Amino acid sequence: MYEASEWRREGDTIRRTVVARDFRTAIAIVNDIAEQAEALNHHPDIDIRWRTLHLALTTHDAGGLTDLDYKLAARIDAIVADHESGKS
Numbered sequence: 070m071y072e073a074s075e076w077r078r079e080g081d082t083i084r085r086t087v088v089a090r091d092f093r094t095a096i097a098i099v100n101d102i103a104e105q106a107e108a109l110n111h112h113p114d115i116d117i118r119w120r121t122l123h124l125a126l127t128t129h130d131a132g133g134l135t136d137l138d139y140k141l142a143a144r145i146d147a148i149v150a151d152h153e154s155g156k157s
């Protein structure tokens with residue numbers, strides 16, 4: 070199972086904080102996450118504070134964590150890496 074160091078376990082959720090370079094980049098990251106969330110039909114909780122995103126994943130339907138959470142986490146990591154490296 071996928072376990073990224075960026076994600077921390079809190080109860081029935083995994084959480085990651087992302088600090089983007091600016092607000093526009095934070096929103097662009099959210100838009101990219103939205104695409105993947107729709108593709109997987111799995112949707113993160115997202116709290117936007119200026120350029121900081123607090124992301125939380127859990128599977129409400131199952132009452133805990135599932136492979137879908139780790140799959141979406143991996144896709145979010147790829148999106149964030151792309152934005153950090155200036156690829157998107």
Ligand SMILES: C[C@H](O)[C@H](O)[C@H]1CNC2=NC(N)=NC(=O)C2=N1
Pocket residue numbers: 110111112113126127128129130131
């Ligand atoms: C009916 C639909 O499949 C469910 O409501 C989906 C939608 N997106 C979801 N997203 C997340 N994160 N957890 C869920 O349990 C969930 N359930």
